[in-house]
Amino acid sequence: MTPTMSNIATLDDVRYQEHILQGVSRTFALTIPQLPPALREVVGNAYLLCRIVDTVEDDSALTLEQTRELAEMFIEVVSGTVEAETFARALYPLLSEHTIPAEHDLIKHTPSVIRMTHSFNPVQRQALERCIRIMGQGMAAYQESESLSGLENLAEMDRYCYHVAGVVGEMLTELFCDYSPEINQHKPALMQLSVSFGQGLQMTNILKDIWEDRKRGACWLPRDIFLQEGFDLNDLQPGCPERGFHAGLGTLIGIAKTHLQNALAYTCLIPSHEAGVRRFCLWAIGMAVLTLNKINHKRDFITGREVKISRRSVRATVLITSLLASQDWALKKIFAISSRNLPEVQIARS
Structure with a gap:
């Protein structure tokens, strides 16, 4: 037209x-x-x-x-x-x-x-x-x-993440497939992983922004995950020392990590010669993993600034992933090493 x-x-x-x-x-x-x-x-x-x-x-x-x-x-x-x-x-x-x-x-x-x-x-x-x-x-x-009580359960968090990020993953996949017939050959697999890619990034943002969100009266954490650990989100206060809260946070960190593993699988489906598209994906994944590491190391943080990654870390992520963008085995190895201290949590496949 x-x-x-x-x-x-x-x-x-x-x-x-x-x-x-x-x-x-x-x-x-x-x-x-x-x-x-x-x-x-x-x-x-x-x-x-x-x-x-x-x-x-x-x-x-x-x-x-x-x-x-x-x-x-x-x-x-x-x-x-x-x-x-x-x-x-x-x-x-x-x-x-x-x-x-x-x-x-x-x-x-x-x-x-x-x-x-x-x-x-x-x-x-x-x-x-x-x-x-x-x-x-x-x-x-x-x-x-929205309220300070959080979302009802993990399934509700999944739905929220879909509306604010998973659908963006689907949109980007449509754009990538329209751009490249070669990428389009993998469209069914890419579309299946795209929602998980978006959720991994969004969950990382939700965890990083817990306290800033609470200041404006919102909480996007799932109540059921914390209730299983004996903690009620209505009792949440900055610097919360409750082991139940930290345990629930660990579970969500692990779930986000699994979604980011799916994001890496998504990226590896992009033809290796499409280095720009791969860098676009890899830099986002790398920065999210670094952020999860900071949250995991300091689960008692009280502002997003405390778990914000440094410009030096961003530069290192950009350099390493750019150099190895076409090497799937190396990317998987880097992901395994950089996320090795994060909790392991399996997520149900849809």
Whole structure:
């Protein structure tokens, strides 16, 4: 399909996307440029769309009704049935100081982001639209039920992770398969592993952000895992010395590790000559494993800063995985060594 003048992104739109990525994500600003040119713009745009949904969900100044209405409106913006300017004018004045300046700027420039979205091919657009629809509806629903009591059980945590990250894994897989017929040959296996890949990254973020989430009245930990260890999440306080809490945390660390093992299996299905796609995946996996190690070593941490990996660790991860990106045996060995101190927990296969 030949794009019309109304959905052709301008050079200014491309430049804005590259610029704002630096402001809203240190990690993705690092990993997205590793992708081949044919994927960079659409994956960068996909991240910005997800970040807009996150902004709607995270700004505490919005009421539940406003959050639901704005999430639904943005879904329609992405699908092309509501003007991006309408959404930006509705949300921008409502944003509070809790939303970082870069996200204020992103919301203000939603029309620029959407012009990029609408310039992609039909397969890419369909993948983006599906992801944002599932993510937007899911996030709004979970915000309405969030509390300090946590999620009911591990199955509910799985569902939450799917709506905020697993569906992103599916979207990326669709984009990778559209880009490469060779990657597309492995699509069934990749799609099966993609949700687990997303969950491994999301669980790592949930564990890292326990205390920041609690400050805004949310807890995404599963109650059943901790109750099995004799601990009630309603009693959770920073610096909690309870062995039951630390044991439950260890179980979740082990589950996240298993999901990241699946993420590595996913990456090894990408043809070895697609070094950029592999680096994009490997850097995320490597940083997640390092973060889990820090959480595991200091289970009594009270702020995310205490378990944040250093820039030196990031550089080492980038260097090692880049050098060995095409060597599956070496990648598996590195994963085994770097995660050897993490708990071993098996997860049920769907």
